[in-house]
Amino acid sequence: MPPVLPPGSQLESREHERAARIRFRRAVTLMVMTLLLPGSAQLVAGNRKVGRVALRVTILTVGIGLFLLLLSLVWHDFALRSATNPLLLGLLRLVMIGLALGWAGLFVDAWRLGQPLSLIKNQRLAMVGINGLLTFSVAGTLLFGAHLVGVHRAFIVANFGDGHATGPHDGRYNVLLLGGDSGAGRDGMRPDSITVASIDEETGQTVLFGLPRNMLNFTFAEGSVMAEQFPDGYDCGTECELNSLSTWANDNKSLFKDSERPAGVQATIDGVEGITGLKINYYAQVNLDGFKKFVTAMGGLTLNVRDRIPIGRIGKIEGYVEPGIRKLNGYETLWYARSRAAADDYSRMARQKCVLNAMLQQLTPGMVVRKYQKLTEATAGLIETDLPASELARFADLALEAKAKPVRTVSFVPPAVSTSNPDIDEIHDMVDKALSSAKEKAKKKAKPAAPKDGFTRDKVQTQGASKGSYSSGYSANEATDLGSAC
Template identity: 25%
Template sequence: MVDGDPAAAGGGPGGRAGAGRAAGGRLAAPRRLAEALLIAAVSPVVPGIAHLRAGRVGVGAALLGVQAAALTAAALAGGRYRALFLELSVRPSWLMTLTAACVVVAGLWALLIAHSYAVLAPDGLAPLWRLAGGTTVSVLCLLVIVPPLSLAQYGYVQRHLIRTVFADGPVPAPAVQVAARRGGADRGPGGPRLNVLLIGAGPDAPRDPGRVGGITVAGVDTRSGATTLLGLPDGLRRVPVWSGAGPVPFAAGRPLSEVYREGAEHPELLAGGGRVRDPGAELLKRTVAHMLGQDIPYYVKVDERGVRELAGTASRAASAKKGCPFWANLRETGPMAVLKRYRRLARVLINSVNTDVPRRLLPPLAGLAAKIENAEITSLRPAAGRASAPPADHPALRALAARAPGERVPAARPVIGLPILSVSCN
């Protein structure tokens, strides 16, 4: 070899080709790295794509098959068993299973991203590129676990809400619950009609827990979901307070709203014994059922501040129509809007709602709620002030309570001897 030979100096064709191949290799590695990261990123959506790209056809096909089967089953179930999913969403045991399953899915997705990157990561990467690839994969793993872990959190919050708000244990016997029943009306959502007493607590409830107002009987047709809200004037006098087995002495001049305070201060008035969640609400429920001649097995007590906060949290719509509950406006709110605020909604519900509805009835009640969503809702409010309020056991009130849920009544006209206002909540 002669000094100064161009070939020896790398200046010949062979030297230039080697340098080109080296440069091409340096450029190809980052491209292969970018390709590996991109395929790893989409692997939770298309599992197995990285394995197919790497030539592992068996594993890749298996993962794609599992994904296709899962998506098909979910689509079919979502279309045919929506009501079932709604019922399962109020079962604490299923919610715990959902929470655990979401955590497992989050781990599997993160593992899938890491393994997909591992089978495609190019060899011979410079340390800086290896660090960049590992960092990117870590970020992708953190991002992919957010959706399932968020769903797990919703499941946990829902379970906590159900276990906190709703009663656990058997329902008291019908003989203790109701007197003056007419016929053999069923007490659960499986019967043709379900009545629930809605009790409102004023904004000063923390300072005066015995003060309530806004006493309403919600009658629901369990077949169609049609609902009538019969608002009872707070000023009703001559109230026939009922213990569940007999009358309770109560001054004729005291209004219906005072029955709650009487029960709260004297829980021994309740017949049948046993522990109840809210003696005041229980005595008021039995009294209203007795004076209307209707079976009212359950009550729901909500404080006024909670209603306002719920309405402001769950819906951006206008305030509810007069005489209609706030949830009439929730129809105008999309599911995603409710989901975004669900944790706050759950907190408000836990702090504002008290009920004796047992947990075991929540699944059928969830199905009933789906019917109410698209059904006729009518509010009946007897237009009677304190001075002109009829006795609490007025026959007109019984006649109004006996009307079929959702049945319309001419507005602002005397009906069966009692002037009322009728408002459609739809």
Template identity: 35%
Template sequence: MSTLSPPRPSAAAASPGRGLWNEYSLRTPDAASPEIMTRRGWWLVVMNFLLPGSAQALAGDRRLGRVGLISTFVLWALVLVTLVVGLLSWQTLLAVFSTWIVLLAAQVVLVAYALLWVVLTIDTLRLVRLVRVRPRARAGIAALSVALLVAASGGAVYASQVAGSARDTIASVFGSGPSMPASDGYYNFLLLGADSGTGRTHMLFDSISVVSVNAETGAVTITGIPRDMRDVPFSDGPMKKLYPNGHQGHADPSCGWDNKINQLNTEVGVCMDGEALYPDAAANGSTPGIEATRDAAEGVLGITIQYFVFVDMDGFAELIDALGGVDITVAERLPKGALHKNPDGSLSGITGWIEAGRQHMDGDTAQWYARSRYTTSDYDRMKRQRQLQQAILDQFTPTTVLTRFQGIASAGSEIVHTDIPSSMLPFLADLAVKAKSQKVTTIELTRDNDVNPDAPDFDHIHDLVQRALHPPSPSPTPGGGE
């Protein structure tokens, strides 16, 4: 009689835990089971998104997995340090990220990480082995993998583009010279607007103003200088030597220019040897015409102007559009278009109208709002330009800058030029934050302030500016009360 041997236990029965692990293991799954392979596929794709490199570490090439995991942890650490520094001192963060080498390094790191993510995603799909998963799940796993790749690596690529745009903008817009100290408690900026459109052989400054920012409080005072102001004095420099008694216009009548302040750019740049007058202008990121206008503005206002900002009005509309438009309250109906005043006083070239009332203006409308002058006076136009400047400042909110950074940076690098060094950006940004909470003071050097641009009283103008920048302290109440 034969004796029957008992059945041999399976490996799973001999090692209960091991059998369950083999069935659902990510590294050694039961490839013959579509259910197990499908579940494994979903897990691998999600792991690759949540922790790049983890799918390879658990189910594939561990060396590639280590590269992915280490890169991920390093990037997370850098982001965490950036957030902490930003919370503790965002000025320090801005100082670091306003240097081109840091922005270039950030761009390279982000692009490299995006490429690594692509490699890890492709390798993850290889590990999934789509032919082994359920047919109905194949498309879903592949689609989810691609969607997560686009969301993750696309974000890294976009961040690298922002870093590149910031680097290019800083390099093209800002200067590289040394920072200058405040003068009498203020940083003063000469703000110039001109149109260098097609066909222009010269450039007249259509808008001239000085923005004075209190170095401690951030309080802003904008002084508008009429472009037709005559006989302007100059601060110490080459133009004062030529015109010690005020600007009299160029001696050569063939130049065709008179003694208005907005003629200086053409007079110095076309009719004079500007480079001989201001030999350091180009090296400092300026031009002889701008330097002559700066000397004139200093003489008119009686203050020191550390920096200039030039805005090319030909591309001004692009910046407004990049900001998403501006909100303006229009006082009176204004025409749009390249207008011409006919001999009989009528206007031609009108392409539309800017109606009175509250409006959200696009770039083209805002440009004509600042330019329109035939139906109003130059003084009214100055007020509108100052109003538009304030509206633009109001639009520079953190949300707008972050969501529209690419367009703002692109437009800014095309139309804005300044000698403000990039090293001043953190300090100026801090002042800008303080300024947002305060009302902007404006001074228009017009008849409203007893200023006749054709025959200005410059002592009176100096007094106006000083009283605005340094208002007298309140007199103590008699008896010592408050």
């Protein structure tokens, strides 16, 4: 029988303090056990049934997570498809929320098992702080992760549909890229930028074909709605430019009732297919004001500005984008791509391609992870496309492949092509030559990738550039590596 200590004695006080320290260490240990192995605290000191369930869930979750991680490392396509599947993303979000709530509940229970009322005041306060820190840190991290997954899922659902996937044409995917002043799909919008990105289905090697918005007297793809309306070509005068097709189609929407695409987009595709001879798989229409916000969310875009580019319209110049290797914000990048106050449409087309190339190189996976929420928020109203969500993984993989290869470019502009009376057969030959050249080059030993900033620093000699204008530094009638021209 233990000796009875005199009440209030120094020995009793020391024994009380020792017992309090033991209880405090036990309480802290239970919290740490819950952090490292959820459910273990309940197995040792609480409801063992709850502990066994929590432990099984923990082991199962960790096991599945490790398996999926290893599978993703050896099978990238699986990772990409999983990350772009709305159903799986929704399930992951619910699982993360459930884990957060369950883990938080285990922390609270572990705090209870630590018998906080038996601790002295300072120890009780410390336990409250430890419990609050662990609960909010762990559960908060999982809930924030669930929020990001929800944002990502909402982005995919909002921007990509569930339409039909189309296969490659002659081994290539052809995507029409349109840029316009007003919101995607609005009546009367005239595309400010018209480019076809032709992407090799295996290597991701990309050729950009730039079409001037002021092209006249061209023919349409055989069998298309526009070909039926203009069997002799789009020859209705100087107002009938390539970028006016959208306005014409929106005024005659009933003709396009069988098309799944917006009337203006379908009419433009009919024209682009007729001019280039390429069959378009998908389109992406970008709101240029949204593009400005996206570049801002990226933290800016580094470009090699070769000439002084006016900011503003003719007669209302507000400033300049000065020459040099510069990191431009969204506002400056938009004017760099759009300005024609001191140049022509063809110079502007060249700058727009440089912007596309720079974005391809600088929008790295690391940047996407670090700034994902800002980037997805900036895409609200930015893009309209018929690329189905089921194809996102394929194109993400091709984009990663393309980053290691130079982007080649061809522009159908004078002197190679007359924009007022284009030789369509000659344009088709230019397209075939560019694609054949790109295919042959891809077979050869790969050259070093372009710098991460998306351009080379070697000076490119320009020919025929007037004072104050911008020249792309390459011939329009042959495919040129875009990195060397920007």
